[in-house]
Amino acid sequence: MKRPGRVFGILLFAVGAGWASTATAQTPPDAPGFAVHIDDRLIDHSVGSTFVRQGRAVRVAASDLPSDARMRLDSAGLASHRLDDQDWRIQAPETPGVYPITLHNQASGQTRRLNLFVMQPFDPSQRAINGYRIGHYQPQPLHNLEVYEPPQALMPVAQADTDARLSPHFTIGQFLCHQQPGHWPKYLRLRSTLVAKLEAIVAALNRRGIAAQTLTVMSGYRTPQYNAAIGNTTTYSRHLFGGAADIYVDTNGDGRMDDLNGDGTVDVADARWLARLIDSLGEAKPRFVGGLSAYSANSAHGPFVHTDVRGVAARW
Incomplete structure (x- = not known):
């Protein structure tokens, strides 16, 4: 008993x-x-x-x-x-x-x-902590939503x-x-729901016969300072609030997306395959609903997928 x-x-x-x-x-x-x-x-x-x-x-x-x-x-x-x-x-x-x-x-x-x-x-008016540059958070949350409140x-x-x-x-x-x-220590904001969603993605890949032990996180948390420095003009990016990750599957350790769709080529079609898999998770677990987009390779990186847990579906 x-x-x-x-x-x-x-x-x-x-x-x-x-x-x-x-x-x-x-x-x-x-x-x-x-x-x-x-x-x-x-x-x-x-x-x-x-x-x-x-x-x-x-x-x-x-x-x-x-x-x-x-x-x-x-x-x-x-x-x-x-x-x-x-x-x-x-x-x-x-x-x-x-x-x-x-x-x-x-x-x-x-x-x-x-x-x-x-x-x-953390006081959101701070621009740095112990020499680690944070930058500027918008004082008012987007649409007054809790997920966009400054940490x-x-x-x-x-x-x-x-x-x-x-x-x-x-x-x-x-x-x-x-x-x-x-610079150490570094500072981080991370939402538990995002980690749970990434775990669900790994489990879904394993069910499809793809032996993923993790996902490569190209970009997780971003400080507002770093977000602006890389040319991102979105001051409410989910990355700033610890609720987003740019990811790809790399089971062979070559530093790029795997050929997930089995067509012999690694390209944006593999990112789209992964995005469709992620999209299906929100149907079963509403807490995983969020932004989703597949990105092509360029001179700096291979194809990848952005996923987040903003609470509403967004596609681009």
Whole structure:
């Protein structure tokens, strides 16, 4: 007999220590035996994460437990309070950074490893943080939509933390802005729904017989400063808010899009094939609805697809 689990509220992604972030990394095996919720979100992968501001609390709960389960939570550097035998309240510290959490079923030996990404406050009027150039966010959100509000917190990413897992197939380093290569820490804004959508794309590719271990993220988060520097005049680009990614599939590691449609040529038709696959995901999961476009190759890059989670369908 299994005990019902509680449901609470923020997304967390589990992070396995030592798992690599490259396209050649093997998918970590699912952790069977029990499920994990962070607040009211189910962590439905073996690896996961959440972003939280300093001093905020989250609740971590195990569920679908066998009757003989004996749960223990390890959270070095985090203050935690056990609410009952399967439920904890965890306080985010005042020091930003990456904090691992591990749930153990001591009866079975099964574990779930989680990463808490603690962000630091950000004043949108700031143009730089510790020498890292941010630029100018528009003070008013586009159409007064929450997804376009200037960020109130950013995640500092140290060079040593770039391999920290967001999900089974993605690390935080894959989404960093391509500016100031030698500057650390870098700063990042990222929406959990985007990572979940990219995981769904990998799963859909695998179902089609394409053994993708990740997606190449050409462009994830962009600071407003970098967005303007590359000639993008869109001041409300979803990249600025951590809700967009320019991606392609590269299973052979040659640095360009794979021949997804099997016609012997890598061109925009492969990007369109990938875009159609992504478009089908929104039909089943409305939270993945967003912008979508296939782009041709040019002298700087091969074909790729833009996808985002703006909440409404947009095509161009």
